[in-house]
Amino acid sequence: MNKEFDIIENYFSFSKATREVPITVGDDCAIFTPPFGHTHIATSADLLIEGQHFFSDVNPKNLGHKALAVNLSDLAAMGAEPIGCLLSLALPSIDQSWIAQFTEGFRNLSEKYMCPLIGGDLSKSKMGIIINVTVFGGLNVNFRRSATSAFMTRAGARAGDDIWVSGNLGKAHLAYTTKRDNPNDLAKYAMIFEALELPEPRIDLGKSLIRRATSCIDISDGLVQDLGHIMKSSKKTAEIHLEKIPYDKNLEKQFSKEQIREAILSGGDCYELCFTAPPENRAIIERLSDSLQLKLTRIGEVSWRFNIDRERRERVKRRQELRNKFEKNNYYVDTTPFTPIPHAQGKPRPPVEVYENGELIEVPNGGFQHF
Amino acid sequence: MNKEFDIIENYFSFSKATREVPITVGDDCAIFTPPFGHTHIATSADLLIEGQHFFSDVNPKNLGHKALAVNLSDLAAMGAEPIGCLLSLALPSIDQSWIAQFTEGFRNLSEKYMCPLIGGDLSKSKMGIIINVTVFGGLNVNFRRSATSAFMTRAGARAGDDIWVSGNLGKAHLAYTTKRDNPNDLAKYAMIFEALELPEPRIDLGKSLIRRATSCIDISDGLVQDLGHIMKSSKKTAEIHLEKIPYDKNLEKQFSKEQIREAILSGGDCYELCFTAPPENRAIIERLSDSLQLKLTRIGEVSWRFNIDRERRERVKRRQELRNKFEKNNYYVDTTPFTPIPHAQGKPRPPVEVYENGELIEVPNGGFQHF
Numbered sequence: 057m058n059k060e061f062d063i064i065e066n067y068f069s070f071s072k073a074t075r076e077v078p079i080t081v082g083d084d085c086a087i088f089t090p091p092f093g094h095t096h097i098a099t100s101a102d103l104l105i106e107g108q109h110f111f112s113d114v115n116p117k118n119l120g121h122k123a124l125a126v127n128l129s130d131l132a133a134m135g136a137e138p139i140g141c142l143l144s145l146a147l148p149s150i151d152q153s154w155i156a157q158f159t160e161g162f163r164n165l166s167e168k169y170m171c172p173l174i175g176g177d178l179s180k181s182k183m184g185i186i187i188n189v190t191v192f193g194g195l196n197v198n199f200r201r202s203a204t205s206a207f208m209t210r211a212g213a214r215a216g217d218d219i220w221v222s223g224n225l226g227k228a229h230l231a232y233t234t235k236r237d238n239p240n241d242l243a244k245y246a247m248i249f250e251a252l253e254l255p256e257p258r259i260d261l262g263k264s265l266i267r268r269a270t271s272c273i274d275i276s277d278g279l280v281q282d283l284g285h286i287m288k289s290s291k292k293t294a295e296i297h298l299e300k301i302p303y304d305k306n307l308e309k310q311f312s313k314e315q316i317r318e319a320i321l322s323g324g325d326c327y328e329l330c331f332t333a334p335p336e337n338r339a340i341i342e343r344l345s346d347s348l349q350l351k352l353t354r355i356g357e358v359s360w361r362f363n364i365d366r367e368r369r370e371r372v373k374r375r376q377e378l379r380n381k382f383e384k385n386n387y388y389v390d391t392t393p394f395t396p397i398p399h400a401q402g403k404p405r406p407p408v409e410v411y412e413n414g415e416l417i418e419v420p421n422g423g424f425q426h427f
Numbered sequence: 428m429n430k431e432f433d434i435i436e437n438y439f440s441f442s443k444a445t446r447e448v449p450i451t452v453g454d455d456c457a458i459f460t461p462p463f464g465h466t467h468i469a470t471s472a473d474l475l476i477e478g479q480h481f482f483s484d485v486n487p488k489n490l491g492h493k494a495l496a497v498n499l500s501d502l503a504a505m506g507a508e509p510i511g512c513l514l515s516l517a518l519p520s521i522d523q524s525w526i527a528q529f530t531e532g533f534r535n536l537s538e539k540y541m542c543p544l545i546g547g548d549l550s551k552s553k554m555g556i557i558i559n560v561t562v563f564g565g566l567n568v569n570f571r572r573s574a575t576s577a578f579m580t581r582a583g584a585r586a587g588d589d590i591w592v593s594g595n596l597g598k599a600h601l602a603y604t605t606k607r608d609n610p611n612d613l614a615k616y617a618m619i620f621e622a623l624e625l626p627e628p629r630i631d632l633g634k635s636l637i638r639r640a641t642s643c644i645d646i647s648d649g650l651v652q653d654l655g656h657i658m659k660s661s662k663k664t665a666e667i668h669l670e671k672i673p674y675d676k677n678l679e680k681q682f683s684k685e686q687i688r689e690a691i692l693s694g695g696d697c698y699e700l701c702f703t704a705p706p707e708n709r710a711i712i713e714r715l716s717d718s719l720q721l722k723l724t725r726i727g728e729v730s731w732r733f734n735i736d737r738e739r740r741e742r743v744k745r746r747q748e749l750r751n752k753f754e755k756n757n758y759y760v761d762t763t764p765f766t767p768i769p770h771a772q773g774k775p776r777p778p779v780e781v782y783e784n785g786e787l788i789e790v791p792n793g794g795f796q797h798f
């Protein structure tokens with residue numbers, strides 16, 4: 057028993073009490089207060105189980121990083137500023153070297169994004185490593201118009217919005233399938249393991265998107281699946297273009313076109329952000345991409361869930377184009393739609409439609425669940 | 428995959444969005460705001476693993492109750508008002524009847540203490556049931572004097588304080604050992620299983636103790652162990668009296684004196700509160716016991732960690748007695764110390780000393796970890 061408290065003292069008590077977190081590890085509860093000016097708390101929890109969400113032989117330092125990163129990614133998708141986190145950890149045995157490495161990875165990321173570890177639970181597990189991380193972030197909605205548009209949720213996408221993704225997609229999925237299918241091809245895995253084991257939460261991008269994006273999600277189950285969540289919540293249909301989806305071109309040397317296509321459309325564990333924003337914000341988002349040094353790519357646009365009268369549709373589009381041509385801050389805004397809309401009137405559409413060179417293609421609707 | 432979302436929709440989405448929780452189950456994060464007047468958030472997480480923290484054949488409804496109850500108990504120990512909770516659940520298979528029962532128990536307790544389920548994570552587990560619950564509670568420290576005394580932590584106990592416990596102790600431990608040692612003696616277990624499977628979080632007591640108690644903890648690892656945490660944090664020694672520790676006298680028919688003694692001193696999974704309060708607050712605490720219909724028993728007092736000069740000690744005691752004899756609100760306050768202090772000067776003392784009829788007795792220092 058007392059060993060448990062020593063372990064907590066040595067490895068899990070790295071965050072000191074501050075004005076914002078007056079009570080940290082070591083009491084019944086941790087106590088925090090929203091940072092100055094923040095009115096709401098965003099919170100999320102993710103459970104990671106050995107063999108289910110990570111390989112048993114994963115580097116403990118990378119596992120510590122990933123356990124926190126996947127949760128920070130949820131905060132990023134809401135545009136929240138990290139406040140702190142709780143870590144529940146169950147281990148088959150007390151292996152101090154393992155714990156030291158795990159907490160090093162966890163701590164490095166926690167310090168990078170100023171998300172102190174403020175509490176949790178340590179216990180024994182007869183069945184492998186179990187990790188649950190809960191994160192808290194602050195949000196300020198004082199200066200936003202109404203309750204419905206106050207938060208960057210999944211339900212805010214509007215017809216005519218652009219669809220954007222950050223970074224490159226698909227690499228984590230290819231790393232996963234490489235390791236699963238050829239566990240001994242270490243060289244191939246070593247080249248791409250970082251995407252799977254060390255994802256980077258897009259906290260700064262998320263914060264910058266507030267009041268600029270209409271909806272946002274982090275890609276954890278695959279682009280089509282996660283964009284589908286936005287579309288279902290927003291009651292819209294997304295039209296995305298396969299040739300626009302960004303991926304690392306170096307992958308083409310090692311993987312077939314089909315593998316890459318599956319990875320970028322349905323591969324999970326990616327943790328880039330996918331968001332929708334009105335075309336008037338294109339310039340501002342492109343400037344954001346420069347200032348954050350992060351690639352942001354427009355891959356499609358939001359359309360109506362049900363096909364409406366073609367004439368009315370054209371009218372809405374024309375009105376939108378006129379509005380968008382108003383050159384704000386001398387930035388020229390290109391609003392040419394990607395493709396003409398080929399649908400018959402009245403036919404219900406799936407949440408996400410994927411086009412290859414303007415032709416609608418079939419994709420499996422479900423995302424890819426790793427492990 | 429889609430089945431997962433149906434299950435979440437059917438069984439885990441029972442809490443509707445409110446002003447205080449505008450975004451609930453179904454987005455990347457849940458969003459809540461502290462209730463009006465509350466300045467701080469208390470939070471805690473507990474992991475429950477099959478075979479480790481509960482028997483595999485436990486009634487799912489009771490398990491749902493307990494998973495939330497042990498977390499609410501942590502909020503109670505801080506005197507916080509529940510705001511909401513997150514549930515991470517990993518299951519070996521999707522057994523809808525099991526899920527329905529589990530969520531029924533969880534939901535009933537969540538509605539009783541107005542602690543809505545606002546988010547979480549559902550996944551597959553190859554290794555039995557895994558549950559992690561995170562709770563949030565609101566605290567108002569606007570009107571309290573200083574940062575150090577603002578919260579009811581483990582570090583606030585002062586020499587001369589009374590030590591109190593709520594309810595009866597030991598029953599959960601006896602239920603656990605009965606089930607473990609005689610798994611087929613169902614009749615005996617049926618009489619006492621409620622203490623183990625359906626603990627009641629002392630939320631109302633916790634909230635009432637703010638500004639009245641100097642420190643508080645919930646008894647999860649055993650009275651001596653948990654009171655020891657308060658004493659270590661407060662740098663004091665507790666003197667408690669075996670014959671004062673409250674337990675259900677009906678247990679004497681089925682269990683030996685030794686079994687009961689072990690259960691009340693070191694038995695875990697109890698979830699009553701143990702707290703310290705200055706003797707001036709005795710009357711107010713007794714009235715609290717009446718109004719909450721909950722037994723509160725004074726079992727000892729807080730003393731110095733290191734023996735100090737006997738004369739100085741007597742002087743401090745006398746001064747304390749004089750102060751306490753000041754009859755506040757016409758309530759008579761009894762401040763006779765339980766026992767004379769038998770220690771030699773300068774000898775360091777353990778965090779908790781247990782006396783039986785005035786004689787110091789030996790107790791194992793560690794708490795009892797069930798499972």
